[in-house]
Every structure is written in structure tokens, then in C-alpha cells.
Amino acid sequence: MSEAAYSLKESIRQLPRNIKESVSRRGAGTPDQERAAAIFGNIFLHLHPVRVHVNSLRLSYTFGLGLISFFLFLILVASGVLLMFYYTPSTQLAYRNMKDLEYVVSYGVVLRNAHRWSAHAMVAFAFLHMCRVFYTGSYKAPREFNWVIGVCLLLVTLLLSFTGYLLPWDQLAFWAITVGSNIAAYMPWIGEKVRFLMLGGNEVGQMALLRFYVLHVALLPVITVILVAVHFWRIRKDGGLSRPLND
Amino acid sequence: MQQVAKREEIFPRDPNKTYSLMAIVEGDSFQVERGPDDTLQSWPHLMVRELLLFLLVFIVIVGVSLVFNAPLEEPANALHSTNPAKAPWYFVGIQELVSYSAFLGGIVAPAVIVLSLLFLPYLDRNPKGTGVWFSPDRKIATLLFTVFVIAMIILILIGQFVRGPNWGLYWPWA
Numbered sequence: 465m466s467e468a469a470y471s472l473k474e475s476i477r478q479l480p481r482n483i484k485e486s487v488s489r490r491g492a493g494t495p496d497q498e499r500a501a502a503i504f505g506n507i508f509l510h511l512h513p514v515r516v517h518v519n520s521l522r523l524s525y526t527f528g529l530g531l532i533s534f535f536l537f538l539i540l541v542a543s544g545v546l547l548m549f550y551y552t553p554s555t556q557l558a559y560r561n562m563k564d565l566e567y568v569v570s571y572g573v574v575l576r577n578a579h580r581w582s583a584h585a586m587v588a589f590a591f592l593h594m595c596r597v598f599y600t601g602s603y604k605a606p607r608e609f610n611w612v613i614g615v616c617l618l619l620v621t622l623l624l625s626f627t628g629y630l631l632p633w634d635q636l637a638f639w640a641i642t643v644g645s646n647i648a649a650y651m652p653w654i655g656e657k658v659r660f661l662m663l664g665g666n667e668v669g670q671m672a673l674l675r676f677y678v679l680h681v682a683l684l685p686v687i688t689v690i691l692v693a694v695h696f697w698r699i700r701k702d703g704g705l706s707r708p709l710n711d
Numbered sequence: 712m713q714q715v716a717k718r719e720e721i722f723p724r725d726p727n728k729t730y731s732l733m734a735i736v737e738g739d740s741f742q743v744e745r746g747p748d749d750t751l752q753s754w755p756h757l758m759v760r761e762l763l764l765f766l767l768v769f770i771v772i773v774g775v776s777l778v779f780n781a782p783l784e785e786p787a788n789a790l791h792s793t794n795p796a797k798a799p800w801y802f803v804g805i806q807e808l809v810s811y812s813a814f815l816g817g818i819v820a821p822a823v824i825v826l827s828l829l830f831l832p833y834l835d836r837n838p839k840g841t842g843v844w845f846s847p848d849r850k851i852a853t854l855l856f857t858v859f860v861i862a863m864i865i866l867i868l869i870g871q872f873v874r875g876p877n878w879g880l881y882w883p884w885a
């Protein structure tokens with residue numbers, strides 16, 4: 465290339481295009497090549513296949529249940545991060561923070577509602593999604609392991625919901641977690657120890673609140689993100705969504 | 712026959728080789744829009760649908776959140792237990808089982824459920840009926856799973872709505 469192409473004037477003239485191309489990693493191509501690059505040139509979208517089978521797009525096949533679970537998770541992350549700005553995991557303050565969300569923070573009550581209802585919905589939709597996968601026989605080879613990852617996702621979803629349940633520190637939260645942790649204590653031999661580990665003591669108190677908080681806002685969400693990434697990537701690697709054999 | 716000439720030029724036939732270039736297909740890609748496999752480009756066909764579904768979910772959640780408030784009871788008090796004390800709804804079915812037998816209902820049943828789910832794809836390996844809702848080839852599997860789902864739902868409904876103080880039977884209107 466001639467030196468002129470690197471001149472300042474030329475660089476400024478090309479600025480928008482160069483910035484766009486450096487971000488999207490995409491040069492011009494045929495329309496189909498560009499559409500393909502829109503997917504595989506993007507770290508988030510490349511979990512998708514570049515092309516999908518028409519059967520996967522049929523709403524009456526998946527009812528979008530897995531996607532809805534994922535979108536609820538996204539809403540939960542966004543609303544959860546905002547809630548963290550107002551929440552302190554302390555038995556002295558947690559309940560007051562809830563009241564402040566309701567009466568002091570603008571739209572605080574809507575934020576809290578959105579987080580709570582999405583959480584319930586995510587449990588329900590992950591379960592419904594599992595039913596869809598079962599009734600369409602989509603766990604058969606080569607998708608066995610993705611089913612296993614799905615079961616782990618369901619368990620993590622339940623744990624996320626359960627750990628979040630304690631955080632408002634009201635009577636509902638306190639006694640629900642007391643009941644839940646007592647069930648764990650029925651395990652033979654290790655039951656009492658498991659409950660102690662879970663609560664950081666023999667009953668639900670400050671240590672339990674802190675443990676549930678850390679699990680709820682840090683550890684479990686990270687595990688979920690990793691599992692979801694593997695889940696989606698496996699769908700592509702397993703040849704897209706299941707479909708009738710002779711189709 | 713320009714095709715053949717082009718083919719020979721790119722990949723001349725060699726009698727010593729067992730493979731050769733069979734044909735050159737003109738087009739944007741080797742599957743122009745709707746290929747023989749019935750596939751479509753993810754962008755835009757899939758992505759646009761995903762975006763619409765996201766908007767729908769978002770609107771429903773915001774709508775519900777504007778109308779219904781999440782419950783918030785009195786501050787936690789370790790000295791005054793609520794009666795009954797209920798687990799969150801997704802565990803209330805297990806709690807119902809616990810009321811019959813703590814060990815069988817609280818430990819054995821959940822463990823059996825989780826283990827069966829984990830091992831299911833390794834035990835039911837017949838590929839027949841994949842990709843079809845309620846395939847007639849999988850009548851027994853469908854039946855067993857439906858029994859499981861309905862049992863879970865009934866247990867949750869009982870635990871949630873007809874259990875009152877001391878886990879006694881209470882009708883919701885009582």
C-alpha cells in the first residue's frame with residue numbers, strides 16, 4: 465500500500481469505518497458471508513450456530529421455554545445488581561433496607577418485585593423446559609450430557625432462589641429457611657454437620673445471612689453463567705436442537 | 712462445459728488419486744438461503760425471534776411488578792415462629808413428604824429424584840421417537856414422567872394451599 469493511505473487525513477476520513485471494523489472483526493463479503501460473520505465473529509453470539517434448522521424455529525416445538533429461563537436469568541442479574549446498591553446483609557439492616565426500597569427509593573418496590581417474580585418464574589420455566597425436553601425425547605444421544613448439565617442448572621436455580629429467600633430477613637424468610645435447613649439435618653450421620661455448614665451455626669442468624677448472601681450474589685450466579693455457556697455451546701456441538709430422525 | 716474446463720483447471724484429474732473435484736456450485740454460499748437441509752441463517756431469522764421473545768418476557772415481568780407487590784412480613788423473630796412455617800413453594804412438596812416421614816420424604820425421595828434425572832439419558836437410550844412431542848414410540852416413558860410431574864404438582868398444591876397450623880389439613884376458605 466502507498467504511504468498516502470496511512471496519512472493522517474486519510475485516517476480521519478476512514479475513522480468511522482475503521483473503528484466499526486476493528487470492533488466487529490468484520491470485512492465486507494457477500495450477504496450470506498456477512499450474516500454468518502455476524503454470528504461467529506461475536507463472542508456472545510458464537511454460542512449460536514451460524515445456521516439453524518427450520519424445526520428449531522418452530523415455536524410449537526420448544527415453546528421458547530429454555531430461552532425464557534435464560535432471559536429471566538438476565539433480568540435477575542440486572543435487577544439483582546441494582547438491588548445490591550441498596551442492600552446490606554446484616555440482621556440489623558436487611559429488613560430496613562427492604563422498607564426503604566418500598567418507601568424511599570424511587571421505583572424501589574418495582575425493582576424488588578421484578579426480582580422476586582422473575583425468580584419464581586425462572587424456577588417454573590426451567591422445570592417446564594425440562595418437561596419439554598423430556599416429552600420430545602431430546603435427551604437421547606448425543607445430547608445425554610446436555611441433559612445432565614440441565615439438571616445441574618435446575619438444581620442451581622433452586623439454590624439461587626432458596627438463598628435469595630432469606631435475604632429480606634422477614635418472618636417468611638426466616639422460618640422458610642429454618643424449615644428448609646431442618647430438612648437437610650435429617651440426612652443420616654452428616655445431617656447436623658451439613659446444617660451447621662450451611663447456616664454457619666446451629667440456627668438461622670447473622671452468619672447464615674452472610675453465607676446465603678455470598679452464595680446468592682457471587683458463587684451461584686458465576687456457576688450458573690458457566691453452566692449456561694456450556695449448555696448453549698453443547699446445543700451447537702450436538703448438532704442443533706433435536707428434530708425427527710428422518711427429517 | 713465451461714464448468715468442466717474450470718474444474719480441470721482448479722483440480723486436474725489424476726489417475727493415481729482416488730478423489731477428485733466433482734462440481735463447482737455458483738452462489739453466495741454452498742447453501743443459498745434455504746439449503747437442502749432446510750436450514751436458515753441465524754442472523755436474522757433466529758436472532759430477531761429471540762429479541763422479540765426477550766421483549767415479551769421483559770414487558771410481562773415489568774407489568775406484573777407494577778401490579779403485584781412481593782410479600783414482606785414482620786421482621787424476622789427467632790422467638791415467634793409462624794405457624795405453619797412453610798418452605799418456598801418449590802420445596803413445599805418435599806415438606807409435605809417430610810410430614811409423613813422425615814428421612815424417606817426429606818432425604819431419600821429428593822435423592823432418588825435427582826439421581827433418576829441425572830441417569831435418565833444413560834438408561835433410556837432408544838433413539839426412537841426423538842424430536843416429536845409425545846411420540847407413540849415412547850408411551851411408557853411419557854406415562855412415567857407424567858405421573859412424576861403430576862405427583863409433584865399435587866404435593867405442592869397440598870402443601871401450599873391445604874396445610875394450616877401444625878401442618879393440619881385446612882381448606883383454603885376455612
Ligand code: HEM
Binds near residue numbers: 591614
Ligand atoms: C437455568 C436453566 C436452563 C436454561 C437457561 C436453559 C436454556 C436452554 C435453551 C435456551 C435451550 C435451547 C432450546 C430451547 O429454548 O428450548 C436449551 C436446550 C436444552 N436444554 Fe436447557 N436450559 C435450562 C435448564 C435445563 C434443564 C433443567 C434441562 C434438563 C434436565 C435442560 C436440558 C436441555 C437439553 C437436553 C436441551 C437440548 C434440547 C434439544 O436438543 O431439543 N436444560 N436449554
